[in-house]
Amino acid sequence: MVRVDIADVVQRALDSLRSEIDTRKHDVVVEGPENDLIVNADAMRFEQVVTNLLSNAVKYTPPDGRIAVKIERRGQEAVLTVVDNGLGMDREFIPTIFTLFVQAERSLDRHTAGLGLGLALVSKLVELHHGKIEAFSEGLGKGSRFVLTLPALPPGTPAGNLAATEAPKPTAGPRxxxxxxxxxxxxxxxxxxxxxxxxxxxxxxxxxxxxxxxxxxxxxxxxxxxxxxxxxxxxxxxxxxxxxxxxxxxxxxxxxxxxxxxxxxxxxxxxxxxxxxxxxxxxxxxxxxxxxxxxxxxxxxxxxx
Ligand SMILES: Nc1ncnc2c1ncn2[C@@H]1O[C@H](COP(=O)(O)OP(=O)(O)OP(=O)(O)O)[C@@H](O)[C@H]1O
Ligand SMILES: [Mg+2]
Missing domain, CATH: 3.40.50.2300 (Response regulator)
Known part of the structure; x- marks a missing residue:
């Protein structure tokens, strides 16, 4: 676990999704945080969590969509919210989405769906970080909102030097x-x-x-x-x-x-x-x-x- 700046992680995740975002011509806005917001996290896993949430927003929002990412401190907590104006979800479906292999029906726009692993992974990793992840939608076609909450380090905590603190990886890099x-x-x-x-x-x-x-x-x-x-x-x-x-x-x-x-x-x-x-x-x-x-x-x- 290292001290991770949430805004940096969001930036890196967005960079990795850049070509998909551009292809789909989404408008992505990042708001906040007012001051540096640092959490204790496994940097690589945490980036995976954020990337999974953002890639879903990108994937389940039809072209020319809008994706808003908000990073804010709420007391002792760091809150990351990802809102899209895409396909949304049925209310009954929401409680199941963090379960392994659960996916909405593969109709129309969902042909790009993967395997239904992303959110199960997110939920497990967030739990290991002592945080919580919640999903909301007003219904099909009405967009989705995912809210990730993690314990925040006190204001003024400097981010760690990732290069120096990251555990040695078994591989030469992601493949x-x-x-x-x-x-x-x-x-x-x-x-x-x-x-x-x-x-x-x-x-x-x-x-x-x-x-x-x-x-x-x-x-x-x-x-x-x-x-x-x-x-x-x-x-x-x-x-x-x-x-x-x-x-x-x-x-x-x-x-x-x-x-x-x-x-x-x-x-x-x-x-x-x-x-x-x-x-x-x-x-x-x-x-x-x-x-x-x-x-x-x-x-x-x-x-x-
Ligand atoms: N932002 C979103 N908007 C609408 N539906 C979503 C969104 N995020 C997730 N979902 C729904 O929840 C399901 C589960 O998501 P999850 O990320 O676990 O799997 P996936 O995206 O289908 O596949 P994978 O992430 O393994 O490539 C998705 O198939 C989709 O139906
Ligand atoms: Mg996914």
């Missing part, structure tokens, strides 16, 4: 990770864990969507299940390798089988590594941290080189 698995539970739990590690993660449940998502997302590394309902994982790897976009991506096969013939099939298809299922999260994290692959022999997976 773009694509997880392809038709087992929804496996895909989502892997996504959740990797997001907690700070990675930018997308999931696909079949081969065709994997290719579609990869072409936009341009993952650094993809974990691809071999047994998929449409085209198999080998074919996915072949098609990804056929595009110059994925020339330097690390491709990891997730297979039920680990015999020589399966490994060489993976290699022929363009995979860098072959993991036998169920793959350990630590193996997955190791390979992400190792991207771009050093192609050494002592990796936890079977290097297909």
């Amino acid at each position: 773009k990770v694509l997880v392809v698995d038709d087992n929804v539970d496996a895909a989502e739990s892997t996504e959740m864990c990797l997001r907690l590690d700070g990675h930018d993660v997308k999931t696909a449940l079949d081969g065709a969507s994997a290719i579609r998502i990869a072409s936009e997302f341009k993952p650094d590394i993809a974990f691809i299940d071999i047994g998929l309902p449409d085209i198999d994982g080998y074919e996915v790897a072949r098609r990804l390798r056929a595009s110059p976009d994925h020339m330097y991506a690390t491709l990891v096969a997730l297979s039920g089988y680990g015999q020589e013939e399966h490994i060489s099939r993976s290699k022929e298809a363009g995979f860098d590594f072959h993991l036998v299922k169920p793959a350990d999260l630590s193996q997955i994290e190791f390979l992400i941290a190792a991207h771009p692959p050093a192609r050494l022999s002592n990796t936890p997976g079977t290097n297909t080189d």
Whole structure:
């Protein structure tokens, strides 16, 4: 935990969403705080919380929307409010949104929806920070308001020097990770864990969507299940390798089988590594941290080189 300036975090989160905000032509306004407002937080996790709230506002507000962020001190508390004039939420739906995998119906504008992990993550992290998160909406089409409250440090507290105090990270930095698995539970739990590690993660449940998502997302590394309902994982790897976009991506096969013939099939298809299922999260994290692959022999997976 370090002393974090909330306004800085909001700025960083907005910077990371800049291209999406610009594409959707949203008007984003940040108001406050009057004086520096500092909270004790895990800087990376806290930024994830703010980014998730803002990215929802960006995603669930039709183009040309308005997003207002307010940062204020209320006594001993720091309050961050994110208001949008977007799709809003049904009142009955609101109490459920912080639950894992809950999403409103994917109609019309909700096609951009993810997996329903963001707010579950937010709620867990906020709880770990001794704070609270609340959601409000007057109903569908009437916009949403999310209010995050955290204990504030006394006025005049200087922000910490993040570079000096941040715990060493296990990886060289956040990576773009694509997880392809038709087992929804496996895909989502892997996504959740990797997001907690700070990675930018997308999931696909079949081969065709994997290719579609990869072409936009341009993952650094993809974990691809071999047994998929449409085209198999080998074919996915072949098609990804056929595009110059994925020339330097690390491709990891997730297979039920680990015999020589399966490994060489993976290699022929363009995979860098072959993991036998169920793959350990630590193996997955190791390979992400190792991207771009050093192609050494002592990796936890079977290097297909
Ligand atoms: N600002 C908002 N406006 C309208 N609906 C929202 C807003 N934020 C969240 N929701 C609703 O709450 C649901 C859960 O949000 P959550 O962030 O957990 O998941 P997601 O955005 O669908 O997927 P993910 O965050 O995993 O990419 C969303 O699917 C959406 O229906
Ligand atoms: Mg979300």
